[in-house]
Amino acid sequence: xxxxxxxxxxxxxxxxxxxxxxxxxxxxxxxxxxxxxxxxxxxxxxxxxxxxxxxxxxxxxxxxxxxxxxxxxxxxxxxxxxxxxxxxxxxxxxxxxxxxxxxxxxxxxxxxxxxxxxxxxxxxxxxxx
Numbered sequence: 434x435x436x437x438x439x440x441x442x443x444x445x446x447x448x449x450x451x452x453x454x455x456x457x458x459x460x461x462x463x464x465x466x467x468x469x470x471x472x473x474x475x476x477x478x479x480x481x482x483x484x485x486x487x488x489x490x491x492x493x494x495x496x497x498x499x500x501x502x503x504x505x506x507x508x509x510x511x512x513x514x515x516x517x518x519x520x521x522x523x524x525x526x527x528x529x530x531x532x533x534x535x536x537x538x539x540x541x542x543x544x545x546x547x548x549x550x551x552x553x554x555x556x557x558x559x560x561x562x
Contacts, residue, residue: 472541472542472543475513475516475541476539476541476546478513479510479512479513479516479518479539480548480557482510482511483499483510483518483537483548483550483555483557484556484557486499486509486510486526486532486555487526487530487531487532487554487555488530489509489526490526490527490528490529490530491528491529491530494528495528496525496526496527496528497509497525497526498523498524498525498526499518499520499523499524499526499537500518500519500520500521500522500523500524500535500537509526513541515541515542516539516540516541516542517539517540518537518538518539518540519537519538519540520535520536520537520538521536522535523535524537524550524555526555531552531553531554532550532552532553532554532555533552534550534551534552534553534555535550536548536549536550536560537549537550537557546559547559547560548560
């Protein structure tokens with residue numbers, strides 16, 4: 434008679450334990466990777482919005498202000514939850530699309546970054562200080 438070959442219960446348990454250990458090591462890394470990719474995407478989106486403010490002011494035919502407490506200033510940027518932008522003094526984008534320039538402080542859950550906006554186009558650039 435031919436014997437039926439298969440795995441013993443002990444062999445199956447060892448494989449399950451090894452698989453569980455590998456999963457326990459890998460999942461925290463995936464969570465960290467996901468969080469860092471999400472933060473990078475949100476940062477890129479905020480920078481894209483800042484870079485497009487001159488065009489928005491031109492296309493809407495009205496002045497936009499970033500860093501002002503007014504309702505128009507708050508609506509200038511759609512920020513992700515936990516993010517904020519401060520400008521002292523407020524940065525004005527004129528109806529012709531030009532910008533007065535200045536410094537923005539971009540605060541996110543993972544840290545703060547200072548951006549310089551050089552007129553007239555005011556594309557965001559990392560500050561050297």
